[in-house]
Amino acid sequence: MPLTDLRQYIEALRDLGEIREIDAPVSLDLELGAIIRRCIETGAPAPLFNTFSDHPGGFRILGAPGGISAQPGMELVRVAVALELPPTTGGLAIAEAIAASLDRLAIDPVVVDAAPVFENTVTGAAVDLTALPVPLLHYGDGGRYLNTFGCIVARTPDGSWTNWSIARMMVIDGKRLSGIVAPEQHLGMVAKAWADLGKPMPFALALGVEPAIPFICGMPLPAQVDEGGRLGALLGRAIRTVQCRTVDLEAPASAEILIEGHLHLDELVEEGPMGEFAGYIPLDTQMRRPTYRVSAISHRDNAILPVVAAGEPVEENHTAWGLPCSAQILYDLRKAGIPATTAWIPLQSALHWLVVTVPRDWRRRSGIGESGAFCRRIGQTVFASKAGAVIPKVIVLNDDVDPTDLKELVWAFATRCHPLLGHAVFDDIEAAPLLAYLRRSEKVAGHTGKIVYNCLAPDEWGEALPMRASFRHGYPAEIVDRVRRRWSEYGFS
Template sequence: MSLTDLRAYIEHLRGLGEIQDVAAPVALDLELGAIVRRCYETRSPAPLFTAFSDHPAGFRILGAPAGLGRQPGRQLIRVAASLDMPLDSTGHDIVSALAGSLDLPAIDPVIVDTAPCFENVTIGDAVDLTRLPVPLLHCGDGGRYLNTWGCIVARTPDGSWTNWSIARMMLLDGRRMTGLVAAEQHVGMVARRWADLGKPMPFALALGVEPSIPFICGMPLPAQVNEAGRLGAFLQRPLRTVRCRTVDLEAPASAEILIEGHLHLDEMAEEGPMGEFAGYLWSGGAMKRPVYHVSALSHRNDAILPVVVAGEPVEENHTAWGIPTAAVILHDLRVAGLPVTTAWCPFEAALHWLVVTVPRDWRRRSGAEGGQQFCRRIGEVVFGSKAGALIPKVIVVPDDVDPTDTKELVWAFATRCHPLEGHATFEHIAAAPLLAYLRTSEKISASTGKIVYNGLPPDEWGEMLPIRASFRHGYPAEIVARVTDRWQEYGFDPVGP
C-alpha cells in the first residue's frame, strides 16, 4: 500500500490502532513534549494533537511519527508502514531491503503543477512563522524547534546535486530560523559552494511529507547522490515534487507546510541547547549557528506539523537514522568483499553501537588470518565511510546471534568477547561531536578513538561453535516444532512471535 502523504499515513495508522487522537487542549510549552516522550517510553500510539491551550486553532501536531509500537511481533509497524513494507517486517527485513535498493537504478522525481500546501500562501513581509504551533520540547531547550522531522532541500549552484536532508531548526522570530549546519554534512557542503560565490543558499523546508521521505533524509548516502532518486529506487515509483514560489527549487509535493528562503553562512545566531539522540541535554550548550531567512510560507488547511522529541531511546533518530545507517554500512561492507550477514544499530545504544554478524565460514571467505585482522578490516570500512562517521563501537559476532534482539545481543557480548584479546582499536579517527561521552578536546577536534569488539570464536577453534543451550538452538527441529504446535495444549497461554 503506497502512502503518498501524511494524512493517508495517519489514517492507515489509525486503522492499525497506532494513532491516539488528543482533543484536550495541550500546552506547547513542555506539556506536548512530555506527552510525546511518554508515548515513546510506553510504546503508546502516536499522539495527534488537535487543540492547544497556548496557541490559536488552525493547525495540528503529530508526535512520534516513526516510534516503536507495542503490538506483539510488530514493534516496527510504523517504520514498515512508512516504507511501504509488510507490517510484520523485522529489522533484518528492513535493513536488507534498504541495502538491496542501493544497487538499483535511481528513479528521479516528477514535477507536478501544484500541491495542497499552496492552499495558503504568504510571501515576503507577510510571512510570520509564529503562526505555526512551534513547541518548546524539553525543559532546558534554548528555543522552540520547528524542524525535527522535515525535509531540507538544497541544490548546488551548478545544479548537479540536489540534497534532501534532515537537521534541527530553531525558531528565532517570524522570518528567521537557525540550526545545525555542519561543514562535513551535505547541507553544509552545498551551503559552502554558494558562500564561495558570495551568495546565500536557497533552501526549502518541507514539513509533514509522505512518511518514507524522512528515512531517506536520514540515510547517510555519499556526496553527489540525490536522495529523491534513491528513494524512488527503493519504492519503485517516482516521488512527486512541486516548484517553490520564491526559490529555484522543487520540494516534496506531499508537504503539509512548505517554508522557502535562503541560508546565510555569514550571519550567526545562538542555537540550542536541545535534548539530543544520545539521551542528554547539556545545559549552557548554546552555539553560534547560521541563520535561515524565510521568503515564503505555504500550508494546507488544518495543516499537520510532525514533531520528534529527541532523547533516550527509542525515538526517530534511532529508527529513521539508525536503520538506514545500518543498511548503508551493510552495503559498504559487501561492496568491500567482506562476508557479512547483516548489520544493525541496536536502538537502546542510541547510535553508539553497530553490530555486524558474519557466517561461520568467514575465515575461508575473507582470507583473513584471524579474528583480529578480520575485525580490523571491518573497522576500516565502517570508520572510513560517511555512514560510519558517527559510530564509535562495532561488535562483530557470528550470525547465530540475532542483533535485533537486545537480550540475545547482551548475552552474546558478555560471553563471547574476551576482555583482552582480538579487538581492533583505532586512534585519532574522525568522530561526530554529538557522541555523548566525548571530552571537550575531542569535540573540538572532532577526533577520538574507536573500536571493533571481537565476538568471534577464538582462532584456535576454527569454525567450531558450541551448541547454544536454548529452546531454539538446543533441540532437534522436529521437537521445537512439536512443542510450539502443542503449547496451548499443554495449558499455556499463546506466545507471540
C-alpha cells in the same frame, strides 16, 4: 498501496491502532513534548493533537511519527508502513530491503504543476514563523524547534546535486531560523559551495511530507547522490515535487507546510542546546550557528506538523536515522568483501553501537585468516563511511546471534568477548560531535577514539563453535517443532 501524503499515512496507522487523537487543549510549552516523550517510552499510539491552549489553531501536530509500538509483533509498524512494507516487517528485513534497493537504477522525482500546500501562502514582509505552532519540547532546550522531522532541500550552484536531509531548526524570530550546519554533512557541503561564490544558499523546508521521505533524508548516502532518486528506487515509483514560489528549488509536493528562503553561513546567531539522539540535553551553552532567512511560508488548510521529541531511545533518530544507517553499512561491508549476514544498530543503543554478524566460514569467504585482522577491516570500512562517523563502537559476532534480540545480544557480548584479545582500536578518528561522552576538546576537534569488539571464536577453534544450550539451538529440529506444536497440550497458553 502507495502512501503519497502524511494524511494517508495517518489513516493507515489509525486502521492499525497506532493513532490517538487528542482533542483536549494542550500547551505547546513542554506539555506537548512531555506527552510525546511518554508515548515514545511506553510504545503508545502516535498522538495527533488537534487543539492547543496557547495557540489560536488552524494547525495540528503529529507526535512520534516514526516511533515504536507496544503491539506484539509490530514494534516497527510505523517504519514498515511508511516504507510501504507489511506492518509486521522486522528491523533486519527493513534494513535488507533498503540495502537491496541501492543496486537499482534511480527513479528521479517528477515535477507536478500544483500542490495542496499552496492553499495558504505568505511572502516577504508578511512572513511570520511565530504564527506556526512551534513547541518548546524539552525542559532545558534553548528555544522552540520547528524542524525535527522535515525535509531540507538544497542544490549545488551548478545544479548537479540536489540534497534532501534532516537537521534541527530553531525559531529565532518571525523571519529567521538557525540550526546545526556541519561542514562534513552534505547540507554543509552544499552551503559552502554557495558561500564560495559569495552567495547565500537557497533552501526549502518541507514539513509533513509523505512518510517515506524522512527515512531517505536520514540515510547516509554518498555525496553527489540525490536522495529523491534513491527513494524512488526503493519504492518503485517517482516522488512528486513542486516548484517553490521564491527560490529555484523543487520540494516534495506532499508537504503540509513549506518554508522557503536562504541560508547565510556568515550570519551567526545563538542556537541550542537541545535534547538530542544520545538521550541528553548537553551541558553546552548556546552556540553561534548560521541563519536561515525565510522568504515564504505556505501551508495546507488545517496543516499537520510532525514533531519528534528527541532523547532516550527509541525515537525517530534511532528509527529514521538508525535503520537506514544499518542498511547503508550492510551494503558497504558487502561491497568491501566482508561476508556480513547483518549489520544492525540496536535501537536502544542511541546510535552508539553497531552489531555486525558473520557466518562461521568468514575466513574462507573474506580471505582473511585471523579474527583481529578481520575486525580491523570491518572497522576501516565502517569508520570510513558517512554512516560510520556517528558510530563509536562496533560489536562483531557469529550469525547464530539475533542482534535485534537484546537478551541474546547481552548474553553473547558478555560470554564471547575476550577482555584482552583481538579488539581493533582506532585512536584518533572522525566522530560526530553529538556523541554523548565526548570531552570538549574532542567535540571541537571532531575526532575521538573508536573500537571494534572482537566477539568471534578464538582463531584456534577454526570454524567450530560450541553448541548453544537453549531451546532453539540445543535440540534436534523435530523436537523443537514437536514441543511448539504440543505447547497448549502441555497446559501452557
